Amino acid sequence: MPDTSPLAVCVGEGLVSFVPATAAPLEDVRTFHRSLAGAEWNTAIALASAGIRTAVVSRVGDDGFGRFLTAELRRHEVDDSAVDVDAEAPTGLYVKELSPRPDGSVDGTMHYYRSGSAAAALSPATLESPAASVLLAHAALVHTSGITPALSASARAAQDALFDAPRDGRLLSFDVNWRPALWRGRQDEGRAVISDYVRRADIAFCTRPDAESVFGTAEPDRLRELFPEPRYLLATSPDGAVAFDGAERTDSRSLDVPVVESIGAGDAFAAGFLAGVLTGLSLTGSLARAHRIATRALVSTRDHID
Numbered sequence: 001m002p003d004t005s006p007l008a009v010c011v012g013e014g015l016v017s018f019v020p021a022t023a024a025p026l027e028d029v030r031t032f033h034r035s036l037a038g039a040e041w042n043t044a045i046a047l048a049s050a051g052i053r054t055a056v057v058s059r060v061g062d063d064g065f066g067r068f069l070t071a072e073l074r075r076h077e078v079d080d081s082a083v084d085v086d087a088e089a090p091t092g093l094y095v096k097e098l099s100p101r102p103d104g105s106v107d108g109t110m111h112y113y114r115s116g117s118a119a120a121a122l123s124p125a126t127l128e129s130p131a132a133s134v135l136l137a138h139a140a141l142v143h144t145s146g147i148t149p150a151l152s153a154s155a156r157a158a159q160d161a162l163f164d165a166p167r168d169g170r171l172l173s174f175d176v177n178w179r180p181a182l183w184r185g186r187q188d189e190g191r192a193v194i195s196d197y198v199r200r201a202d203i204a205f206c207t208r209p210d211a212e213s214v215f216g217t218a219e220p221d222r223l224r225e226l227f228p229e230p231r232y233l234l235a236t237s238p239d240g241a242v243a244f245d246g247a248e249r250t251d252s253r254s255l256d257v258p259v260v261e262s263i264g265a266g267d268a269f270a271a272g273f274l275a276g277v278l279t280g281l282s283l284t285g286s287l288a289r290a291h292r293i294a295t296r297a298l299v300s301t302r303d304h305i306d
């Protein structure tokens with residue numbers, strides 16, 4: 001019997017991340033932890049771990065990093081049939097630089113090695129491949145982010161095609177994921193593009209610092225005034241999240257956990273919330289699920305790596 005449970009399709013770039021084993025200038029680091037990264041891929045894996053049937057539409061290079069990423073999808077039972085392999089362009093990477101702060105905490109800076117990557121060549125044609133067309137036609141939800149339109153003109157055209165396509169009851173989810181480094185020299189354009197996607201999404205996620213940078217306010221009621229269109233609008237921070245369902249506002253607190261590594265918490269939060277919506281939970285129930293799944297990313301990243 002075919003599986004008729006709701007299908008989530010995540011579209012975006014998968015990356016391999018390298019996180020130093022020690023907090024030091026990169027020139028002094030000998031050992032890095034390798035892991036899967038990429039906001040939409042993190043969300044896909046967390047959705048599958050939450051029991052949602054999930055697929056990724058993307059592109060990787062014909063290299064060991066691309067094979068690692070697709071193997072990670074399969075290991076987590078995410079459908080990788082619409083991840084195209086590019087014979088020429090490489091899989092994108094990022095390296096995190098960890099710097100100790102005077103108070104003993106650690107600051108992290110991202111260095112991208114992704115320009116000209118296989119996923120930067122995402123285009124409307126990627127969505128039209130036989131595998132991607134079938135998945136998108138059956139999707140109950142498509143999840144995207146503000147990273148894809150920053151990658152290249154063709155990737156932005158792919159994102160536009162997703163937003164322009166008839167929805168037929170399918171939900172479109174968008175995570176702002178403001179990456180100023182990817183919009184260098186054209187940040188105002190990036191702000192306008194991202195605002196437009198938020199307006200056209202059914203579900204929109206934004207961290208409060210990103211909201212301040214992109215929309216000039218981190219105040220949830222003001223954000224709702226600016227963006228009345230998406231049914232669900234969520235503003236997150238390490239302390240908690242504010243969610244709107246239409247005009248109804250619900251505030252929720254994060255769980256108190258010892259944080260091992262905070263990369264990917266927002267992506268996992270989105271997955272938990274989306275899993276709640278797809279399985280018919282209330283707003284409060286979806287938020288609780290979101291915080292619970294975000295917590296898994298915070299406490300177990302290293303386990304997930306190796």
Ligand SMILES: Nc1ncnc2c1ncn2[C@@H]1O[C@H](COP(=O)(O)OP(=O)(O)O)[C@@H](O)[C@H]1O
Nearest residue numbers: 207236237238240241254255265266269291294
């Ligand atoms: N220090 C933390 N303690 C507990 N939960 C956290 C912490 N940081 C993030 N989270 C969880 O992840 C969610 C998203 O966090 P946020 O910092 O807004 O996103 P991002 O990781 O994208 O920057 C929070 O609403 C919460 O559920």
Ligand SMILES: O=C(O)C(=O)C[C@H](O)[C@H](O)COP(=O)(O)O
Nearest residue numbers: 037038039147263264265266267
């Ligand atoms: O910057 C990018 O292009 C990435 O996709 C790298 C990371 O995997 C996510 O950005 C993590 O996102 P957070 O959940 O906000 O910590």
